[in-house]
Amino acid sequence: MSAPLDAAAVKEAARRCGFAACGIARAERLDPGPLDRLLAIGGEADMAWLGTQREERLDPSRLLPGARSVVALALGYDGAGAEPPPGAGEVARYARGRDYHAVMKKKLKHLVAELRAADPDVRAFAASDVAPVMEKAWAERAGIGWVGKNGCLITERHGSWVLLATVILDRELAPDPPHPERCGTCEACLPACPTEAIPQPGLVDARRCISFWTIERRGAIPDALAGRFGRWVFGCDACQTVCPWNRHAQPAVDPDLAPRPEQAALAIDDLLALSEEEYRRRFYGTSLARARHDGLVRNALLAAGREGDPRRLGAVRAWLSSPHEGVRAAARWALEALGG
Numbered sequence: 001m002s003a004p005l006d007a008a009a010v011k012e013a014a015r016r017c018g019f020a021a022c023g024i025a026r027a028e029r030l031d032p033g034p035l036d037r038l039l040a041i042g043g044e045a046d047m048a049w050l051g052t053q054r055e056e057r058l059d060p061s062r063l064l065p066g067a068r069s070v071v072a073l074a075l076g077y078d079g080a081g082a083e084p085p086p087g088a089g090e091v092a093r094y095a096r097g098r099d100y101h102a103v104m105k106k107k108l109k110h111l112v113a114e115l116r117a118a119d120p121d122v123r124a125f126a127a128s129d130v131a132p133v134m135e136k137a138w139a140e141r142a143g144i145g146w147v148g149k150n151g152c153l154i155t156e157r158h159g160s161w162v163l164l165a166t167v168i169l170d171r172e173l174a175p176d177p178p179h180p181e182r183c184g185t186c187e188a189c190l191p192a193c194p195t196e197a198i199p200q201p202g203l204v205d206a207r208r209c210i211s212f213w214t215i216e217r218r219g220a221i222p223d224a225l226a227g228r229f230g231r232w233v234f235g236c237d238a239c240q241t242v243c244p245w246n247r248h249a250q251p252a253v254d255p256d257l258a259p260r261p262e263q264a265a266l267a268i269d270d271l272l273a274l275s276e277e278e279y280r281r282r283f284y285g286t287s288l289a290r291a292r293h294d295g296l297v298r299n300a301l302l303a304a305g306r307e308g309d310p311r312r313l314g315a316v317r318a319w320l321s322s323p324h325e326g327v328r329a330a331a332r333w334a335l336e337a338l339g340g
Helices: 007-016 033-040 054-058 100-118 135-141 210-216 268-272 276-283 287-307 310-317 325-337
Strands: 021-026 069-076 088-091 124-127 162-169 232-234 265-267
Touching: 007 021, 007 069, 007 100, 021 135, 033 054, 069 100, 069 135, 088 268, 088 287, 100 124, 100 162, 135 162, 210 232, 210 287, 232 287, 265 268, 265 287, 268 287, 268 310, 276 287, 287 310, 287 325, 310 325
Parallel strands: 088 232
Antiparallel strands: 021 069, 069 162, 088 265, 124 162
């Protein structure tokens, strides 16, 4: 007969599966305050599922009836990326390697298999990013780190360069103490945001967030924001790079998430000439694919306008007839910025 599943066994299994951190919390309803504060100002933008799945996000028993424990997990990635060279757009550090969704899914599958080998009757609900689970809240409650003023989960050892997942179990496991908040009086991240998307500590308004607009949002980007993205063409790390906890973070880079040189920075000229076939060849299996072909071209057009090099006028004009309104709008904005 197998031994009862306990916290130590779960954490050891998580370590074997390659997770950089693991903590455990009781599967109790979360404080609705942070989520409701976001919804109250419309800060979810058009990510309507944050509101329509509110109860599932707050109550783990909605996802796994009989839930007793939530296992919070973290994978590390390389947060020490260099600035992109001239003529290149910047990519968020988590997206410079393989798509973390695929990496996380594989590790979660192995972890659940190990837990079931130890406890064949255990029921589990494993997810990362794609399910209605408030992973940062659970990571804080399980003692991995705390939700910082920039809205990111910050760990004392690895800084905020971590990606999160959870496994909900119908087993009572010894919980870890919640992690205390360690930002103190520091608010460096708030003024560091180029678009002022952090109006108050811990509240990130997606309607102004560069990551939301360059990755999640389809269509045109408002002119009021288009000129404020700097060199970012996919995501943004501005609020993380200024965080003191990231200055001396110890790397815990998962091998599958190691950055690839061709993804660390994207040449704007290459993106302006990007065909759909080339997009599929270069970006399949990476997080960059999430922006889709039209999203990457749109982002590159805006970056070209911000850089102000008139030699790109011809490449920009070529996109005025795009079937995608977001691309056409970006081309018009870039032409005006370039004086064309």
